[in-house]
Amino acid sequence: MNTAQSRQFVLDAIRGALDIKSDDTVRKATVQKRLKAHPSNLVPEHAKSSGDANLELFIEKLEGQSASVSRAVSTSDIPEIVAAYLRENNLPAEFRTGSDELFERIPWETAPTLTRHQGRGQGSDAVTMSRARTAAAETGTLFLTSGAENPTTLNFLPDTHIMVISRKDILGSYEDAWNALRQVYGPRTLPRAVNLVSGPSRTADIEQIIVMGAHGPRRLHVIIVG
Amino acid sequence: MAKIKTPEDSPTVGLFVTCLVDLIRPSVGFAAVKLLEDADCNVEVPLAQTCCGQPAYNSGDKADARELALNTVAAFEGYDYVVAPSGSCAGMLSHHYPELLGDNPDTAARARAFADKAYELVSFLVDVRGMKEVDAEYMGQVTYHDSCAGLRELGIKDQPRKLLASVQGLKLDEMEEAEICCGFGGTFCIKYPDISNAIVEKKTANITASKTDCLLAGDLGCLMNMAGKLSREGRQMEVRHVAEVLAGMTDEPAIGTKGGDS
Amino acid sequence: MKPQSHAFKANVAQALTNEPLKKALGGIKHGFVANRAKARTNLPEFEELRDEAKAVKEHTLAHLDLYLEEYEAKVSEAGGHVHWAPSAQNARDIILNICREADAKTVTKGKTMIGEEIAINEHLAKADITPVETDLGEYLVQIRDEPPSHIIAPAIHLTKAQVESDFRQLHTDLPIDRVLDEPGQLVAEARKVLRERFLAADVGITGANLLIAETGTSVIVTNEGNGDLTQCLPRVHIVIASIEKTVPTLEDANTILRVLARSATGQECSTYTTYTTGPKRPGDPDGPEEYHVVLLDNGRTEMLGSEFHDMLRCIRCGACMNHCPVYGAVGGHAYGWVYPGPMGAVLTPSLIGIDEAGHLPNASTFCGRCEAVCPMRIPLPKMMRQYREREYEKGNTPPLYKLGMKLWAFAAKRHRLYQALTGLAIPLMARLGKRSGRFRTFPLAGGWTRHRDLPAPQGKTFQQLWREKEAKS
Known part of the structure; x- marks a missing residue:
């Protein structure tokens, strides 16, 4: 069977099984309507929180999944928070970021011990830093999008991953977060990768005992700005 | 499904003894009778009952299961309730009979009516009779x-x-x-x-x-x-x-x- | 893998004497089962979400052809390639071709049950391409040359000591005197070994938990991050997914995800949920240059609209096996193929035939716990019964068992005959058992009395006693 035949075979088998008659306009319209309107299903009540309650929920959920969280009043606090975090965890004062404009705005020179590298993640990276595009407090989940600003490899290769997110980008539900991304990327379009991250990497594959740092970062630190 | 509570003070209950109680432990049957009578029920034990058919049903023998189910339905027509001292048999009567007999409109209706009045003993006492x-x-x-x-x-x-x-x-x-x-x-x-x-x-x-x-x-x-x-x-x-x-x-x-x- | 489901009874005999397995399975109730119960309690809307998740899948299945076409169009638009595979052989050929075109030597793999179903590892290995499992559990079973024994915890049957011994045998370039007492030390060693494999791989193969028609996106959920390294490091990424993984929109994916992790591990969400759409974009510093999706049918379209249609809602959370007393006693390998437990008892005969897998739908007590916890409300016991009916019709029921059933049914359909026979036999049996009230052996009841005593009847049957009582009054 060639490619086109295989495709036809499967589609015909589906239509046969569903007993589809030649006039298919209703089904087609139903599908188009759903794709265009992408109606929301039930959103849990707790995901509809806002303001301080929403922020508290976000932090509680993240910490519950073994991430650590700190708050920055403004971007100018970030260098000192990063330097302190790395010092406290006995980590090298060196890290890698992408080209996100946020990282360009941060006055790194206020923490002169820090060295920032730029580019995609390397197997040898100890610490990397990314900016999360949005987040859902519902489960304490950050949404990272691929691209030169925040290369995907930075999210998975290092031992320690630091994420920065603006307070205003922390939303309630997954629905809110996807709608925010639709605003950026347009309807029915996503970047190559959207990584939803809710804590450091872990496994329970040996005797159901949870161990951090299976393949991805052992530590996740989230800095909330604003 | 909400079951309708009959208005009578003393409904007539057909006791579905279950084959195991019938054969192995009749004292459970007599205990059931006493409890039902304490709950102001008139208890009768139709002679034409044997087994609900579950062993055949779960073995894939649908034909025999159907026949046994129809026998059971017929044996209990005319009673206000059918009560069994077994969750498994009562589940067969109230949940699986409508499925088993659902392919023919006549048997489907009879199975539905039968299922609606079929209960397990203890839940019947508490939920229906308010014990x-x-x-x-x-x-x-x-x-x-x-x-x-x-x-x-x-x-x-x-x-x-x-x-x-x-x-x-x-x-x-x-x-x-x-x-x-x-x-x-x-x-x-x-x-x-x-x-x-x-x-x-x-x-x-x-x-x-x-x-x-x-x-x-x-x-x-x-x-x-x-x-x-x-x-x-x-x-x-x-x-x-x-x-x-x-x-x-x-x-x-x-x-x-x-x-x-x- | 070659199915061993026909040997279920022999597999069971082995499993029941396997002490490490018993110990490993004993841990499920404190882990997955307890955690799921907690997750369910913590989300008041959980039951309603199950209904919604079911509705999403039912809607999708009723429009599956159209959503697949939409999905395909969006993948193509993003620069990816969709390949349709009616059979497992087609899928293997497609994947091998892609790997050959890429001149691949090593292929890293995220955990994919479809990969197991089509036995892709064996196929690649025969063509001198080395497949490397990167999910820790999958790695642990791969190095033992075993199939996974659980769909979300592939190595759940292994103990720490077994893993240590395997690592010492395999990772011979590491110091002999290294300490591997704790799971943490074992995980660290696996991380180190596999990191090199990730970086060296030419092709990455992952499964998909969901395919989203709205955007042409495939979704995987992992806790380890291995699936992500598998798909963002190599030059070529291949997604293999069966057609029923499709959902219409991102919102529909949300609904499924809300019940998936909670039902599987009891987490509110997996650590990583990754949405990928096509290959790397202009200006992207990382990501694969090629992005392929292999859409597998392999029997699904035959299930669609059939009495086994509901099984296509399955999202592979594993809750049914975690809560199954039979799985808990025998483990996953006894089932003899890729999918164990209650979901396997329905899916396996659907995919490889009832002649091979006839035991599986029979090996259930119908306790109903699987259906009670299934997030997609799949009526698993009902479908197992339907397989039993098929087997009965085909004449696959063991002859002695069938004869016994037939004789019993013959009598039970004739209440006078039945009561005459039981009225004679039961008091006799009661007399025989009078001394202790039970039997240690009994003719034709060897299956029962091998392990337990058989309680003796009290005396006369209830029907006899009741009629005597009625006659008196």
């Missing part, structure tokens, strides 16, 4: 196993516990994993005896760990399985159908024992 307590005494600590069909098909959980709480002298101590299958599974225990054994071993370990003297449940099949295993393990445990205790009829030797051997 809140029983007049019985049992001196001892008991543990209760939730049989699967009663629990998951019929939602029987609180009803037996509620009535047991009213038995004088009785103390209920819950075992671990009371809701987990005992491994009986009808013909399963014959087809896969070794798996069934591995499952019942876990159950008897939980029963033994409960430090009670007596095991109760609402299904004789499960009870025979657990009693048989406990006795093979040399455990001294009294095993009874919950109806016996609720009816205050515990003079008969416990399941799998002779008098004074429990």
Whole structure:
């Protein structure tokens, strides 16, 4: 069977099984309507929180999944928070970021011990830093999008991953977060990768005992700005 | 599905004895009769009943299962309720008959009507007849196993516990994993005896760990399985159908024992 | 893998004497089962979400052809390639071709049950391409040359000591005197070994938990991050997914995800949920240059609209096996193929035939716990019964068992005959058992009395006693 035949075979088998008659306009319209309107299903009540309650929920959920969280009043606090975090965890004062404009705005020179590298993640990276595009407090989940600003490899290769997110980008539900991304990327379009991250990497594959740092970062630190 | 409560003060109940109670432990049947009469029911026992057909149904023998189901439906036409001292059989009557007989409009309607008046004994007493307590005494600590069909098909959980709480002298101590299958599974225990054994071993370990003297449940099949295993393990445990205790009829030797051997 | 489901009874006999397996399976109730119960309690809307998740899948299945076409169009638009595979062989050929075109030596793999179903590892290995499993559990079973025994915890049957011994045998370039007492030390060693494999791989193969028609996106959920390294490091990424993984929109994916992790591990969400759409974009510093999706049918379209249709809602959370007393006693390998437990008891005969897998739908007590916890409300016991009916019709039921059933049914359908027979036999049996109230052996009841005593009847039947009582009054 060639490619086109295989495709036809499967589609015909589906239509046969569903007993589809030649006039298919209703089904087609139903599908188009759903794709265009992408109606929301039930959103849990707790995901509809806002303001301080929403922020508290976000932090509680993240910490519950073994991430650590700190708050920055403004971007100018970030260098000192990063330097302190790395010092406290006995980590090298060196890290890698992408080209996100946020990282360009941060006055790194206020923490002169820090060295920032730029580019995609390397197997040898100890610490990397990314900016999360949005987040859902519902489960304490950050949404990272691929691209030169925040290369995907930075999210998975290092031992320690630091994420920065603006307070205003922390939303309630997954629905809110996807709608925010639709605003950026347009309807029915996503970047190559959207990584939803809710804590450091872990496994329970040996005797159901949870161990951090299976393949991805052992530590996740989230800095909330604003 | 909401079942309609009949207005009469004394409904006529056809007792579906169940084949195991009929053959192995008639005293459960008499206990059921007493409890139903205490709940102001007129109890009758149709002669034309044998087995609900579940063994055939679960073995894939739909034709025989259908015939047995139709016999049972016919035997109980004319009663206000059909009550069985077994969650498994009652589940067959109230949940599976409509499915089994649903392919023909005539049998479907009869099965539906039949299913709507079919109940397991203890849930019938509590949910339909509003029974809140029983007049019985049992001196001892008991543990209760939730049989699967009663629990998951019929939602029987609180009803037996509620009535047991009213038995004088009785103390209920819950075992671990009371809701987990005992491994009986009808013909399963014959087809896969070794798996069934591995499952019942876990159950008897939980029963033994409960430090009670007596095991109760609402299904004789499960009870025979657990009693048989406990006795093979040399455990001294009294095993009874919950109806016996609720009816205050515990003079008969416990399941799998002779008098004074429990 | 070659199915071993026909040997279920022999597999069971082995499993029941396997002490490490028993210990490993004993841990499920404190882990997955307890955690799921907690997750369910913590989300008041959980039951309603199950209904919604079911509705999403039912809607999708009723429009599956159209959503697949939409999905395909969006993948193409993003620069990816969709390949349709009616059979497992087609899928293997497609994947091998892609790997050959890429001149691949090593292929890293995220955990994919479809990969197991089509036995892709064996196929690649025969063509001198080395497949490397990167999910820790999958790695642990791969190095033992075993199939996974659980769909979300592939190595759940292994103990720490077994893993240590395997690592010492395999990772011979590491110091002999290294300490591997704790799971953490074992995980660290696996991380180190596999990191090199990730970086060296030419092709990455992952499964998909969901395919989203709205955007042409495939979704994987992992806790380890291995699936992500598998798909963002190599030059070529291949997604293999069966057609029923499709959902219409991102919102529909949300609904499924809300019940998936909670039902599987009891987490509110997996650590990583990754949405990928096509290959790397202009200006992207990382990501694969090629992105392929292999859409597998392999029997699904035959299930669609059939009495086994509901099984296509399955999202592979594993809750049914975690809560199954039979799985808990025998483990996953006894089932003899890729999918164990209750979902396997329905899916396996659907995919490889009832003649091979006839035991599986029979090996259930119908306790109903699987259906009670299934997030997609799949009526698993009902479908197992339907397989039993098929087997019965085909004459696959064991002859002695069938004869016994037939004789019993013959009598039970004739209440006078039945009551006459039981009225004679039961009092006789009661007399035989009078001494102890039970039997240690009994004719034709060997299956029962091998492991337990058989309680003796009390005396006369209820029907006899009732009629006597009625006659008196």
